[in-house]
Amino acid sequence: MDQIRLTQFSHGGGCGCKIAPSVLSKLLAHAPAGIVPPELLVGTETADDAAVYRLNEHQAIVATTDFFTPIVDDPFDFGRIAATNALSDVYAMGGRPIMALALVGMPIDKLPPEVIGRILEGGASVCRDAGIPIAGGHSIDVLEPIYGLVGLGVVDPAQVKTNAGAQAGDVLILTKPLGVGILSAGLKKGVLAPEGYAEMLRWTTLLNRVGASLAGMNGVHAVTDVTGFGLAGHLLEICRGSRLGAQVSFDALPKIDTAVQLVRDGIATGASTRNWASYGGEVRLAADTPEWQRKLITDPQTSGGLLIACAEDSVEAVLAAVREEQGNEAAVIGRMVAGEPMLQVA
DSSP states (O other), rough: OOOGHHHHHHHHOOOSSOOOOHHHHHHTTTSSSOOTTTTEEEEEOOOOEEEEEOOOOSSSSEEEEEEEOSSSOOOOHHHHHHHHHHHHHHHHOOOOOEEEEEEEEOTTTTSSHHHHHHHHHHHHHHHHHHHEEEEEEEEOOOOOOOEEEEEEEOOOGGOOSSSOOOTTTTEEESSOOOOOHHHHHHHTTTTOOOOHHHHHHHHHHOOOTHHHHHTTTTTTTEEEOOOTHHHHHHHHHHHHHHHEEEEEEEGGSBBHHHHHHHTTTTTOOHHHHHHHHHHGGGGGEETTTTTHHHHHHHOOOTOOOOEEEGGGGHHHHHHHHHHHHHHHHEEEEEEEESSSSSSEEE
């Protein structure tokens, strides 16, 4: 097991292997229109984090799926990161997870059973931490290792948090620091120090539990999680869905120190470049903005934090909830403004 590096099988790891936003838009543009029953409260309209289907007046099902190729070499850590990332979409809708199904694709001729078993153990450990069972799943024999979950949760239909409800004047809060994609690039290049790897694990295995608590806060108007499209990409989804602009202070962004050092040395993911090519026309940066700052706001986050738009008088309550539920500090990074859907970073 010690001689096997899972990332050697990956053409792109974690949420960095997501299809680029511009390519995804083209693919979905040709998808036929499906059935949209009145019970489907959240579907594909605004590229939200999960689907929400109303069962009755007080209950709705939150359903999502997420899987990817290895972002780290340790199989147990890979399983933990993938499971944490998958459950994040349920939390982002204000939901409380109730169970999961495992999605497993493995090159059976290249990985011994004990390695695959450790991946599954890692995912199961996160689900136990979240208080839910893995109640089934599906497995196939493929060329690259793939692992993830179908996440199922429940939420009160009146308390669903989407990415389309932000209001002008809302304050933006980010619950985890940026830089996971940069750390993963450093790991693959063999330049990530042990303390950098520890930081990577700390944030990618931290469940976004606070999302379930945000559901009951009327002052919270929109929520999404920051994953493969980077902070800029997912904030633009809030802008488009809410028909507003956003202003962000780069200095206010929480950043992983090791990631800042690496990106200033020129280490970043190819997905960051693809992200910028997809939506850079909707982002306004100062003329003298260094490239490393652009790389950071487009950096694909695997199991990233929640991005929250809330009324100004709810900021302290949101920050306190993050502290209580997850034990970490969140950061105020900007606000929503009236105007065309675009992002200004100062």
